[in-house]
Amino acid sequence: MASPGSKIIASVGAGRMGRGIAHAFAYAGYAVRLIDIKARPDADFRRLETEALSEIGASLSFLAEAGVFSADAIPSILSRITLVNAAEAGAALADAHVIFEGVPETEAAKREALAFIDRHAGPEAIVASTTSTFLSTLLAGMTVRPERFLNAHWLNPAYLVPLVEVSPHEGTDPEVTRSLVALLEAVGKVPVVCKASPGYIVPRIQALAMNEAARLVAEGVASAEDIDKAILYGFGVRFSVLGLVEFIDWGGGDILYYASRYMASATGEDRFKAPAAVEENMAAGHIGMKTGKGFYDWSGTDVEAHRKRRIGEFVGLLRHLGQIKSPVL
Template identity: 60%
Template sequence: MTARYSIACLGAGRMGRGIAVAFAYAGHAVTMIDVKERPAEAFAALEAEALGEIRKTLASLARFGLLAEHDADTVIARVSVTPAQGMPAALAGAGIVFEGVPEVVDLKREVLAAASRCVGPDVVIASTTSTILVDDLSGAVENPNRFLNVHWLNPAYLIPLVEISPGAATDPDVTARVKALLEGIGKVPVVCAATPGFIVPRIQALAMNEAARMVEEGVASAEDIDKAIRYGFGFRYAVLGLLEFIDWGGGDILYYASRYLEGALHSDRYRAPEVISNNMRDGRIGMRTGAGFLDYSGLDVDAYRENRLAEMVDLLRHFGLARPPVLDRE
């Protein structure tokens, strides 16, 4: 893939618009293709709505200091919207195609099949689905070796993470090319197996359900639960990854805490997975033993901890919670 080339988005909805902003901001030309046949006046309304929303997004980014206000026109000039009947011509020059239609398998397969017939055999095609397994869609694509799932998190133009999920037929070179493309526009791609929920949705579903359950059980108010998440849970995991945090405190702490919660709350949803027990058996407790989920051998652990703590202090300053000490002076 070249440094800059045309991006095609199948669908002009929220996901397509977010992806369009992300790529246009990074210098790429983007075409959002309306996949639904509609009268000219209805398409004109959709086009005006889509470009209007993108213009508002860019105005917000300007207010946030991410671009000069006068540069918004340059960025939005890179984005166009094409009616369904213009799909073949719009896709003829596309370097990569992102499908972003509603989460209906048959609809996605229909749109992907049509698009794959309009592009060359080496043009990468990606679905942005958040729920459907890649191999439930790949059969609709001609040359499925160039197809994979690329899951963006909303708002796509702001959230750095993008989850890449290759299928059974996906060429590893295609995965590498998509990863490089995303890194080139400032994203942080991760690769995961074809599994329901990818990485983030699978973890956050557990956390969100547990937060809702605590409201249901009267554990705390919704306001206090969200405050706990923002200033405790989220605060730490903005600096430390979940597995890194297990290693930071020690896998044995999680093991014993899980056993207690499983018994006290009478629910196996707190049961630790077998890998936690295996790590304890093998002495892979975390940083204090030199290995856990991550390998700390040869690492200056004190310097590593210092750097992570410094990042937390930066977050304290961001939240306006960094305060000077109280000093008693005579």
């Protein structure tokens, strides 16, 4: 991986996402060009520039106040970020190594931004859309460099959430995907690669969970406050240590299978039915750790040692949250 000083990062779109990306890369030592391709009077651009840098500065100050780093470093970090207006945008893209597209989520805005990038970016530049709406398979048809294009979906706040969902299309050069993943890892992010599928990974699961929470409120099952408390201290802490799929294998896919049958029957709602993958694992006897295979292959794993390690991580998290109490003696 090249050193930060040798790579130039550009973000086309100076809104919330672009600012978060600029923060993340500048913090990691990279020169970042935050590019506004909308033609506007100079006074309006200066207001945008002040607003963007102030917002990034405020985010940095928040982290410094939280003890992440010394506030003395803020001016140095901000100095790596350059706001670029529409008149100078083409020249700013010419030598950028990685270009993130972060314009509003409309097809017209995406087409305009990608066409602008095509006209001005160098032939070896990696172009990544940060869209949460459009699949890479669709956007690839809007660029003349589809082999250099893919999606990179950051979760807000982009400077803080580690995860980035990287979604290439079938025509993306595999080396482009590897290079972007390596770059994201170099700035402290945790990239995952997924196919072009509606909702990627997190938004897809998140939409189901949030809609179910809204239904619980609407049905009067519990108050909004108690539902959120249940998520924070049950769902949240559990799945910050064990991923959803590993948790299926941990408890056993049979538990999910029978729980799903009960919920579908008791509620009369098909949305609670187990998917075919769970039923197929049940039929094959692949129900997780206790059988050596589930969604993961546990045959070469010391399962007991793995369980102890995970429980230790869980205890550490609970201790951090002040939820570990001494026994009454």
